[in-house]
Amino acid sequence: xxxxxxxxxxxxxxxxxxxxxxxxxxxxxxxxxxxxxxxxxxxxxxxxxxxxxxxxxxxxxxxxxxxxxxxxxxxxxxxxxxxxxxxxxxxxxxxxxxxxxxxxxxxxxxxxxxxxxxxxxxxxxxxxxxxxxxxxxxxxxxxxxxxxxxxxxxxxxxxxxxxxxxxxxxxxxxxxxxxxxxxxxxxxxxxxxxxxxxxxxxxxxxxxxxxxxxxxxxxxxxxxxxxxxxxxxxxxxxxxxxxxxxxxxxxxxxxxxxxxxxxxxxxxxxxxxxxxxxxxxxxxxxxxxxxxxxxxxxxxxxxxxxxxxxxxxxxx
Amino acid sequence: xxxxxxxxxxxxxxxxxxxxxxxxxxxxxxxxxxxxxxxxxxxxxxxxxxxxxxxxxxxxxxxxxxxxxxxxxxxxxxxxxxxxxxxxxxxxxxxxxxxxxxxxxxxxxxxxxxxxxxxxxxxxxxxxxxxxxxxxxxxxxxxxxxxxxxxxxxxxxxxxxxxxxxxxxxxxxxxxxxxxxxxxxxxxxxxxxxxxxxxxxxxxxxxxxxxxxxxxxxxxxxxxxxxxxxxxxxxxxxxxxxxxxxxxxxxxxxxxxxxxxxxxxxxxxxxxxxx
Numbered sequence: 001x002x003x004x005x006x007x008x009x010x011x012x013x014x015x016x017x018x019x020x021x022x023x024x025x026x027x028x029x030x031x032x033x034x035x036x037x038x039x040x041x042x043x044x045x046x047x048x049x050x051x052x053x054x055x056x057x058x059x060x061x062x063x064x065x066x067x068x069x070x071x072x073x074x075x076x077x078x079x080x081x082x083x084x085x086x087x088x089x090x091x092x093x094x095x096x097x098x099x100x101x102x103x104x105x106x107x108x109x110x111x112x113x114x115x116x117x118x119x120x121x122x123x124x125x126x127x128x129x130x131x132x133x134x135x136x137x138x139x140x141x142x143x144x145x146x147x148x149x150x151x152x153x154x155x156x157x158x159x160x161x162x163x164x165x166x167x168x169x170x171x172x173x174x175x176x177x178x179x180x181x182x183x184x185x186x187x188x189x190x191x192x193x194x195x196x197x198x199x200x201x202x203x204x205x206x207x208x209x210x211x212x213x214x215x216x217x218x219x220x221x222x223x224x225x226x227x228x229x230x231x232x233x234x235x236x237x238x239x240x241x242x243x244x245x246x247x248x249x250x251x252x253x254x255x256x257x258x259x260x261x262x263x264x265x266x267x268x269x270x271x272x273x274x275x276x277x278x279x280x281x282x283x284x285x286x287x288x289x290x291x292x293x294x295x296x297x298x299x300x301x302x303x304x305x306x307x308x309x310x311x312x313x314x315x316x
Numbered sequence: 317x318x319x320x321x322x323x324x325x326x327x328x329x330x331x332x333x334x335x336x337x338x339x340x341x342x343x344x345x346x347x348x349x350x351x352x353x354x355x356x357x358x359x360x361x362x363x364x365x366x367x368x369x370x371x372x373x374x375x376x377x378x379x380x381x382x383x384x385x386x387x388x389x390x391x392x393x394x395x396x397x398x399x400x401x402x403x404x405x406x407x408x409x410x411x412x413x414x415x416x417x418x419x420x421x422x423x424x425x426x427x428x429x430x431x432x433x434x435x436x437x438x439x440x441x442x443x444x445x446x447x448x449x450x451x452x453x454x455x456x457x458x459x460x461x462x463x464x465x466x467x468x469x470x471x472x473x474x475x476x477x478x479x480x481x482x483x484x485x486x487x488x489x490x491x492x493x494x495x496x497x498x499x500x501x502x503x504x505x506x507x508x509x510x511x512x513x514x515x516x517x518x519x520x521x522x523x524x525x526x527x528x529x530x531x532x533x534x535x536x537x538x539x540x541x542x543x544x545x546x547x548x549x550x551x552x553x554x555x556x557x558x559x560x561x562x563x564x565x566x567x568x569x570x571x572x573x574x575x576x577x578x579x580x581x582x583x584x585x586x587x588x589x590x591x
Contacts, residue, residue, distance in 0.1 A: 018435035026447045134332075141579045142572045143527050145534045149550060149568045153561055164558070252440025256531055260554070270443060271535060274450035282450065286443055293438045 008301050012294040019290045020072070023283050024065050055081075072287065078280035082273075087284045090269060095288060098258070098265035101166075102250055104181050105188035110243060113193050114236065117200025121235075124205060133201070136194025144256045147187040155183060166263035184261040188253055192246050199242045203235035210234070237304055244300025251289040323588055333584025339577030343570075346393040354387035358544045367560050377562035379553060385562060389570050391544040396574070399456055399463075399539060400525035406464030407525075408518040411471025412510070416502045418472065419479025430476075433469040441466050441524070442531055449537045459538050463528055467521050474517050478510040512589070519585055523578045530571050546571045 039048055052058055056067070071078065077087040116132055123129040139147070156164035168180040207213060208231055216226045254267030262268075266285055273281035346353065356374075362382030370377040376385035418426040436444060448462045482488060483506065491505045532538030533547030541548055546567040553563035 014431065015435045015438055018431055019438055022432070022435060023447070026451060137579065137583070138576045141523055141527065141575050143531045143534075143575065145531060145547070145550060146568045146572050146575075149554060149557070149564050152554075152557055153565060157558055157561060249440055252442040255440075255442055255446065256535065259535065270446060274446045275536070277450055279450075282447060286439065286447060289440070289443060290435075290438045 004305070005298075005302065008298055012298055016287075016290060016294050020069055020287055021065065023286050023290070024068060025061075026283075055079075068283075072284070077284040080273075080281045081278045082276045082281070083278075087281050090281065091266070091284050091288055094264055094266040094269040094285070095292075097263065098251075098254055098267060100177070101181055101184055101254070101258070101263065101265055102188070102247070104178060105185040105192070105250075106243070106247075108185060109189040109192045109196060112189070113196025114200045114239060116193065116197035117202075117239070118204050118232070118235070120197065121201045121204035121208065129201075132197065136197045138194075139190045140192075140194035142190070144187045144191060144253045145260055147190050148184075148257060148260050151183060151186050151190075155186075164261075166258075166261040181263075184257050184263055187257055188250065191253060195242055195246060196239060200235060200239045203238050204231060207231040207234040240304050241300050244296045244303075247293065247296040251292070330584045330588055332580050333588065336577050336580025336582075336584055339573055340581055343393045343574050343577070344397060346390045347397040350391045350394055354384070354390050356384035356387045358383060358387040358391040359542060367556070367563070369560075370562050376566045377560075379549070379563050380556070385549075385566055388544040388549060389546070389566050392546045392549065392567065392570060393574070395456065395539045395543045395545050396526060396529050396533070396547075399459055400529045401522060403460045403463035403529070404467065404518055404522045404525045406460060407467025407521060408471055408514060410464065410468040411517075412475050412507070412514045414468060415472035415475025415514075416479055416506060416510070419476035420483055420498070420502050420506065426476075429469075429472070433473055436466075436469055442528060445528060445532060446535070446537060449532070454537050454540065456539060459529065459532060463525055467525070471514065471517050471521065475510055475514055478513050479506055482506045482509050516582075516586060516589060519578075519582045523575060523582055526575050526578055530575070 039051060049058075056064060059067075068078065075088060077091060079085060080087050080090065083090070116136070120129040120132045152164050155162045162183045163180050164183065166180050166184045168177055172180070210230075213226060213230050216230045217223070221229075251267060254265055255271050256267070257263070258265040258268035259271050266289060270282060270285040270289070273279075273285060350358075360383065362378065364382065365374075365378055366380055366382040368374055368378040368382070374384050374386065376389060379385055379388070414429070418429045444466050445462050448465075449458060452458050452462070488501060488505060491501050496505070529538050530547045533545050534551045536551060538547060539545040541552075549567040550564050550571075553560070556563055
C-alpha cells in the first residue's frame, strides 16, 4: 500500500518535471519577443535588448530553465512582466479563489451526479434512463461559455435570482460569497453532471448484476441495506477516480468561466497572462494547474485504495 | 457485403445518428451556401437600426452595428466548420503515424513519448492551446496547427494501444518472416487494421475540436473578426446581455446545436460500429 503510494507519487513528480520543461519551452522557444510585446511596437530596438537582458532572456535556454525551476520550487516564481512584481502572490490568491469556486461546484455536482446515475441505473433501458443519459451527455459537450450565457440569461436577467458577476462587494461574508459564486459554479455542474452520472450509472448497473449482490438479496437482506453496503460501495469506486480526473479538466473550464464572470481565479490569471504575453505569470499559472492535477490524481488513488474493500481488508 | 448492408440498416434505425446527421447537415449547408441564404448582408453595418429587437424584418434582431443577426448566425457556421475539421484531420494523421511508430517500435522512443503524452494530459487542452497561441500568435492557420498538435498525442495513445495488440498477431509475424521492412509492416500491414479505430477516434475528436475552436474564439484566441463566428459574436455582445439578449442567445443556441449534433453522430456511429 505504502509502496504503491510512493511509486505513484514519484511518477507524478516525473510527469510534473516533464511538464515544467514543456511549459518552459512553450514560453521561451516559440517566437514571441517578450521585450517587444511588453514595450510595444514603437519601442527602440536597443531598449528591447536591454529589457531582455535585465530579465536574463539572452542566456542559454538550459541555464534559464534550471534557474527558473530552482526558484520555482522554492516558491519564487519570478516577476510578472506586466506588473513588474513577484508572480507568486498573484498565483496564490488566484488559486484560493479558484478552489472556492471549484469546491462549490463539486459540492453541488458530486451528490447530484451520483444520485442521477444510481437513479438511472435502477431504471435501465426505460425512457427516464435514456433521457437522463442523453441529457447528461449533451450538457457535457456544450462549451462552458454557452451554458454560462444561457444561465446568466435565465437566472440573472430574466428571473433576477442571482448576481450576474462573481465580483462580490468588499468584505462580503461567506454566505454572500457563495451566493455570488452559485451562477459561475452552475456551468461546471452542468458539464460534470453527465460524466459523474454516467460512471455512477455503469458502476451501479455492474454492482446490481454482480453475484455478491444476488447473494445479499437471496440471504434476505433488506434492499436498502443491500444498496448501501454492497451496491453503492462498489459503484462509487470508479466515480471517485473520474471525479478526480475532472479536477484536472476543471481548470480548462475555469479559464472561460472566470473570464466571463469577472472572477480573479487561476483560469482568469492564465487568460490575462496569455493575452498580455506575460510569460512568467503564464508559466507559473499553468504549472500550478499541473501540480494541482497531479495532487488530485494521487489523492484519488489514495481514496480509491482506502475505499476498495479488498485493499482495505489487507491493511486492516 | 452483408455486414456492410446490415450496418447501414442499423444506421438508418438509429434515431441518435439520424438526428445528429440532420443537425450537422443543416450547418454544413449553411457553411457552404450561407452567402446565398442570408436575408441581409451579414457584414453590412446599418447604424440607423442598431440593437433592434427581433421583428418580422430581422427575425433574430440586429447587433451593435445594426448587422442582421440571423444572417450572421447562418454565416457563422463557415469558419468553425473549416477550422475544426482541418485540425481534427491533422491530429488524426499525425497521431495515427506517431501511435504506429511508438506502438510497433517500442523501446526508449515509446517510453519517452508516452511520458511526454502523460505530462501534456496533466493540463487541460484549452490551457495548452492558450499558451501555444500566445507564443505563436493567432490566425486560422495557427489554430488548426495548435489544435492538431494538441490532439496528436491523444490519438497516438489510442492507436498505440491498438497497435500493441496487433503487433503480436500472426500476420505481423508472417510479414516479418517474409522480410518486410518496418515501415511496410507498420503502414501496409498494421495500419488498415487500426484505421477503423482511428476514424472513430477522429469523430470523437471533431466534437472536441468544435468545442475548443468555439471557446478559443470566444476568448479572442481563435477565429478572428470580422468573421461572423458565433464565439466572437458572444464575446462582443455579452456585456449587453442585460438588455439585449438576442445579441447572444441565437449564437449560443447555434453553437450548442452544432456541438450536440456532432456528438449525436459520434454516439450513433459508435453504436452502429459496435452492433
